[in-house]
Amino acid sequence: MLERVEHRLRDFLTAENEIWTAVDKRAPVPVEAVADLIDSGGKRLRPAFCVMGYLAAGGAPDAPGVVPAAAALEMLHACALIHDDVMDAAGQRRGAPTVHMKHSAEHRERGWQGEARRFGESVAILAGDLALIYSDRLMAEAPPALVPVWSELRAELIIGQYMDVASAAEFSVDPELSRWIALAKSGRYTIHRPLVVGATLAGATGLAAAFEEYGGAVGEAFQLRDDLLGAFGDPTETGKPAGLDFSQHKMTLLLGWAMQRDERVRDLVTTPGHDADELRGLLVATGVPDDVEKHIDELVRRGRAALDAAPMDQVWRDELGAMALRVAYRKT
Numbered sequence: 001m002l003e004r005v006e007h008r009l010r011d012f013l014t015a016e017n018e019i020w021t022a023v024d025k026r027a028p029v030p031v032e033a034v035a036d037l038i039d040s041g042g043k044r045l046r047p048a049f050c051v052m053g054y055l056a057a058g059g060a061p062d063a064p065g066v067v068p069a070a071a072a073l074e075m076l077h078a079c080a081l082i083h084d085d086v087m088d089a090a091g092q093r094r095g096a097p098t099v100h101m102k103h104s105a106e107h108r109e110r111g112w113q114g115e116a117r118r119f120g121e122s123v124a125i126l127a128g129d130l131a132l133i134y135s136d137r138l139m140a141e142a143p144p145a146l147v148p149v150w151s152e153l154r155a156e157l158i159i160g161q162y163m164d165v166a167s168a169a170e171f172s173v174d175p176e177l178s179r180w181i182a183l184a185k186s187g188r189y190t191i192h193r194p195l196v197v198g199a200t201l202a203g204a205t206g207l208a209a210a211f212e213e214y215g216g217a218v219g220e221a222f223q224l225r226d227d228l229l230g231a232f233g234d235p236t237e238t239g240k241p242a243g244l245d246f247s248q249h250k251m252t253l254l255l256g257w258a259m260q261r262d263e264r265v266r267d268l269v270t271t272p273g274h275d276a277d278e279l280r281g282l283l284v285a286t287g288v289p290d291d292v293e294k295h296i297d298e299l300v301r302r303g304r305a306a307l308d309a310a311p312m313d314q315v316w317r318d319e320l321g322a323m324a325l326r327v328a329y330r331k332t
Contacts, residue, residue, distance in 0.1 A: 046189070
């Protein structure tokens with residue numbers, strides 16, 4: 001079924017490219033930016049959880065509605081990534097230049113008028129907006145029953161992203177707020193909401209409580225792993241620079257806990273041009289990375305336990321349990 005989702009994404013973007021190429025050679029540039037990101041890979045977690053939620057809830061494998069819904073979730077993710085890279089001033093995504101960096105470079109190379117940075121960011125904002133429009137068009141092919149959860153998912157994602165930006169600017173330590181932001185901008189829209197989308201498509205409501213508990217716990221574990229990879233991961237494996245959260249003053253749970261234990265962490269993070277290796281060493285010295293790992297272990301245990309009494313076949317209980325391990329202990 002995930003292969004059908006890939007075909008739907010590819011066919012959709014190919015058709016859009018053909019439509020806009022006929023208008024003007026420049027017109028498909030935003031379409032190509034979205035297509036390049038989709039084609040660059042990624043874990044496809046949101047479509048996977050949507051399909052698993054659908055099948056676990058008893059959905060028929062050959063029903064048409066789940067494919068466009070799963071494709072819509074991946075298209076929404078493309079929107080979020082493109083915009084997130086602009087907000088974070090990120091240079092790389094999946095081992096390649098981010099959309100705004102690519103088009104800023106093009107502007108400079110061609111000697112165009114205006115500011116290269118503004119041009120690149122403008123292209124990225126428009127490409128992200130286009131991906132959002134495309135996600136709505138794909139979701140419109142699914143049954144109307146999905147409208148409430150789809151609306152809530154998108155609003156939650158955007159508010160969570162704003163709170164992330166605001167907390168970074170304020171730079172105040174609030175671990176509970178950090179947890180909420182992690183869930184809203186990443187955890188819920190990666191795991192919980194896609195599972196609910198799938199179950200809703202299957203016409204099932206009996207899995208709602210289990211999916212909420214599982215999705216909340218595993219979603220938080222997913223984001224905490226992301227925070228650890230952002231701080232300590234190998235850029236050649238993650239496809240993005242290490243220490244980006246530090247330079248953007250992102251108030252992750254990792255950083256918040258460390259700042260509560262050692263004031264030197266705050267001083268170092270807020271020092272322009274700080275030594276990232278020195279900061280990583282200080283974080284390790286606080287013991288916080290180990291505590292985050294233990295918290296991830298507990299979240300995974302809680303998420304998997306939420307499935308024990310859920311009304312689903314054992315095969316899907318096993319599959320979702322394995323997915324919890326995959327997302328929580330990934331290397332990229």
